[in-house]
Amino acid sequence: MLRSIKNVVVWVSVLVFTFSIAGCEGKMAAKNCMQQTKEAVCDQKLAMTPPMGWNSWNGLGKEVSEELIKETADSMVSTGLKDAGFTYIVIDDYWHGGRDSVTGLLYPDPKRFPSGMKALADYVHSRGLKFGIYSDAGTQTCGEQPGSYGYEEKDAKLFAEWGVDYLKYDYCFCTDYASENNDYKMAIDRYKKMGDALKATGRPIIFSICEWGPRSPWLWGKEVGGNLWRTSYDVYDVWDKPRNDISPIGILTSMDVAANLERFAGPGGWNDPDMLVVGLNNKGNIKGGGCNEIEYRTQMSMWCMLAAPLMIGCDIRKMDETTKTILLNKDVIAIDQDALGKQGFRVYRKDGLEAFKKPLSGNRVAIAFLNRNSTDNKITASYKDLELDPEISYSVYDVWKHTALGQANGTLSADLKPHECQVFVLSPSESK
Numbered sequence: 001m002l003r004s005i006k007n008v009v010v011w012v013s014v015l016v017f018t019f020s021i022a023g024c025e026g027k028m029a030a031k032n033c034m035q036q037t038k039e040a041v042c043d044q045k046l047a048m049t050p051p052m053g054w055n056s057w058n059g060l061g062k063e064v065s066e067e068l069i070k071e072t073a074d075s076m077v078s079t080g081l082k083d084a085g086f087t088y089i090v091i092d093d094y095w096h097g098g099r100d101s102v103t104g105l106l107y108p109d110p111k112r113f114p115s116g117m118k119a120l121a122d123y124v125h126s127r128g129l130k131f132g133i134y135s136d137a138g139t140q141t142c143g144e145q146p147g148s149y150g151y152e153e154k155d156a157k158l159f160a161e162w163g164v165d166y167l168k169y170d171y172c173f174c175t176d177y178a179s180e181n182n183d184y185k186m187a188i189d190r191y192k193k194m195g196d197a198l199k200a201t202g203r204p205i206i207f208s209i210c211e212w213g214p215r216s217p218w219l220w221g222k223e224v225g226g227n228l229w230r231t232s233y234d235v236y237d238v239w240d241k242p243r244n245d246i247s248p249i250g251i252l253t254s255m256d257v258a259a260n261l262e263r264f265a266g267p268g269g270w271n272d273p274d275m276l277v278v279g280l281n282n283k284g285n286i287k288g289g290g291c292n293e294i295e296y297r298t299q300m301s302m303w304c305m306l307a308a309p310l311m312i313g314c315d316i317r318k319m320d321e322t323t324k325t326i327l328l329n330k331d332v333i334a335i336d337q338d339a340l341g342k343q344g345f346r347v348y349r350k351d352g353l354e355a356f357k358k359p360l361s362g363n364r365v366a367i368a369f370l371n372r373n374s375t376d377n378k379i380t381a382s383y384k385d386l387e388l389d390p391e392i393s394y395s396v397y398d399v400w401k402h403t404a405l406g407q408a409n410g411t412l413s414a415d416l417k418p419h420e421c422q423v424f425v426l427s428p429s430e431s432k
């Protein structure tokens with residue numbers, strides 16, 4: 001029987017199902033890898049779902065140290081973030097001491113990393129987490145630290161020896177202004193050089209391309225060994241800042257760029273609309289005015305709808321309850337991590353109201369409604385608007401209210417506050 005979603009409450013526990021599929025995939029990949037560790041190249045399939053973790057840049061900027069990284073790793077475990085799927089602890093720019101003029105080897109700042117990177121990686125691993133680091137395809141990083149240009153093999157080997165599991169690779173000090181026509185070629189060549197060098201180490205290392213988007217890395221990122229590629233400039237802690245030719249931009253602009261690129265994302269290679277600003281509350285390294293709770297929730301929702309990597313930027317040692325509720329929402333994370341590995345896409349847009357759809361495993365779909373306006377609005381979308389099969393009746397689950405809403409009968413609707421996003425998982429329940 002078909003009834004309005006507003007009137008009937010039916011509990012559907014499809015998300016438990018989603019989690020077991022995603023977990024199973026991850027374990028299978030890890031097992032394959034362990035069986036092959038004796039071989040020169042471990043054939044583990046990396047980033048079969050979008051990578052999840054924490055990166056130092058948004059919150060700490062220059063203030064990285066082994067003490068802070070250890071405390072962050074501890075908090076990742078104690079807050080439950082690790083259990084929710086957040087795995088990678090990535091140190092961004094400014095970890096460097098320099099490059100040894102004799103050996104050519106990079107070394108960390110001895111004051112801030114007195115025990116060295118290997119010991120720190122060991123600590124992170126001992127907490128059941130993975131360890132990431134940052135370098136640059138140019139002569140210097142964006143923070144003017146030594147870059148990897150000309151040292152790709154040496155650096156990749158060193159990172160592997162340290163126990164690095166993830167490399168974010170930036171693109172400062174690269175642009176060849178004298179020959180703009182070679183711009184694409186230079187980026188592809190430089191990223192391939194490091195991609196190959198990482199592979200040659202035999203250690204499975206996620207390769208995060210951070211070229212910001214101007215040279216369309218979604219077209220070549222996977223070919224050069226990338227597992228994720230930034231699609232736009234740096235997202236700051238602000239809802240809307242639309243000039244996407246230089247940092248910073250806001251949540252909305254970054255989302256809009258990535259939302260057109262769904263055909264390029266999939267298991268092993270993801271569009272990266274930059275890190276989460278959730279929980280920054282206008283503190284830390286990147287400011288921008290801050291966002292309200294609804295806007296942070298919308299970023300989390302839309303990043304999950306877009307199968308984006310989920311890299312937390314706030315100080316997880318000091319998260320407030322609101323931030324925890326957003327980052328630890330396993331129902332919305334399950335959408336991001338769904339084993340089908342499809343990025344969501346926009347299906348409806350009218351008067352500042354939008355609907356996005358993300359196909360999920362088990363013939364389910366996630367639907368997100370977004371209100372771009374600064375006024376309250378109601379959205380009503382038909383099955384046709386949402387490109388849903390009219391022959392199927394779906395049961396609807398609200399991933400923020402954690403509530404089953406009953407059967408959808410040809411339309412879905414939601415009352416949305418300014419900048420609010422509501423997300424529903426639809427599971428086929430019966431044929432009409």
Ligand code: GAL
Binds near residue numbers: 057093170172233234
């Ligand atoms: C930018 C990058 C940021 C951060 C920063 C470090 O290019 O987009 O995410 O890594 O460099 O200097």
